[in-house]
Amino acid sequence: MGEVMKKSTSGNPIFSGWYADPEARIFENRYWVYPTYSAPYEEQLFFDAFYSDDLVNWHKVEGILKQSDITWARRAMWAPSPIEYKGKYYYYFAANDIQSNEEYGGIGVAVSDRPEGPFRDALGKPLIDQFHHGAQPIDPHVFIDDDEVAYLYYGGWGHCNVVKLNEDMISLGTFEDGDVYKEVTPQGFVEGPCMIKRNENYYFMWAEGGWGGPDYSVAYAMSSSPIGPFHRVGKILQQNPQVATGAGHHGMIQIPNTDDWYIVYHRRPLSETDANHREVCIDRLFFTEDGRIRPVDITLEGVSARPLREIHGK
Template identity: 30%
Template sequence: MAVLLYSCNTSPSKKKAAAEESGEKAEKTATTYSNPLDVAFGDPYIMNDGGTFYMYGTGGGAKDGFSVYRSSDMVHWEPRGQVYTGNTSSSWATDHFWAPEVYRFEDKYYMFFSAQWRDNPDNELENFRIGVAVSDSPEGPFEEMGDRPLFDPGYPVIDANVFVDDDGTYYLYYSRVCYKHPVESEIAAWARKKGWYDEIEESWIYGVELKPDFSGITGEPVLLLRPPLKMDDRNAEWESRSVTSKEMNRRWTEGSYTFKRNNTYYMMYSANYYKGENYAVGYATSSSPLGPYKKSDTNPLLEKNTQHGGEVTGTGHNSLVFLDDNSIYCVYHGRTKATGDERVVFIDRMELGNDGTLRVDGPSTTPKPVPVN
């Protein structure tokens, strides 16, 4: 019935302004929200830009690139259109645009993202690299900083995450994809003995110092996290579910997110097939940004809840939002029975215990207080 509020002479600009004002009032009056949010993103990343929030992610209707949503409360999101477009004559990136993360450094906004590299003489099926694009606004347009990826490690990589330490040093974390990366382990031997798979490919997370002008990396990447080698490892069961459920001959360690609290570095990561129900999140800790990292004995931190009568599966590739009241919110994608195969966004509060352990109050679908009011 909202259309009755406008006369036939009302201009489109006034209609838009009225609609935006109505949306703002809804944000201010809402006290609770329920997951999932009305945003169809995979790999969601939220940037807090002085109390205005911008969400970027994989998909969401963008063609050959990425779009953005804007919010003042992290619940009601307004689409703001496509902010980066690749696959142009001058772009190194051709397709499969994944996992954008945007950071504000001084007066510029930098988008780190993954895509297939045009330079592919051997026609590899997975030729992913990481790129950087820059803009004067969080709403773009973002322009690539160069005509080639940020660096070439000699194998396909995805899921860039940037962390700035207290001394101002920048670090880049990324995942080597499973493609053509078979690894011997007890789970691989087990699967081979059962006659399921001849080999198990794995993705591993690396870290490396990033040049402060984002023109490349400094030094050699360091291996930080990988799937467990032995089946009696505390994390082997949940990180191997894609194999043990006979879903796929791959084990993943990807989608990392790093932050620091009380001189401890926390690295969150996702395991299992991103399209499957067993996608889940764990974390590891270290006293140094480049490790060694020790996985938590309380993992997984976030996983499907259907085994407990819930309706959420495929929870993973998270980021965090830190608010002025010291609360922390975990942003991630998942699926429900209603959304089917489409990945949608969830936001749940995360607690950092006095003993240093992490706990996410999710995946939830029941009403909770709006994060920002």
């Protein structure tokens, strides 16, 4: 234990193993990262989670949700996105990599009383199991606005939709115009949506390029509304030939009561050519004075310790 505590920075990757598509949250005064297990589709049958008190030392919780817990899932369990709402933890995920409306699968939702699970299937069936507006039902990302309205963004195959979640968090609502599925696809969108709000601006981010190649990356748009329109501003995360390739599909952490932001993402080490050999990393993310996002410097060092207990005075 003594050696672990001597780390001055997190280092990148922040934990060992092949993982991808990380969602990052703060739950119960602790940092959490929820990734995809990066392996061939037939082996993606479980989700692990990782937690830290300081962003430097990470601990693994194995099997917080498994294929055996989801009657309809059979493979390709991807891209989890949990959120806390009224004391419960709702965990959205994709399974089965469906290629048409004739195949069974899509986006599911599980629920737990704890951020580490165990999670149980909340519906016994997918929440979204069809293609709408051309969007493959994968890569969910849940966002709760200041007014406590919950939105679920998702999509692959170059199309992104947003749906409104009802207060039960396990059924879909309707927008004011009567739509259930609203397409919000920005230019260049491939997959991996992510939403944050800062100073009344909504920052919508997504992954571009092919997930298995070096050019996988992240771009963003800004809007005054959580449903857009979203017009691409530029790229904010990409490979550095001196550090790593394929940097993309991320989550975000804001330190409470500050304007300090971190981006948690996956990338491929320079030594690796296997598409599934992806690692989870963390770096700082900064804004310009006029509210734009500066391109992220991806590093080998990672970030310095940021204990949440000190921030909250505990």
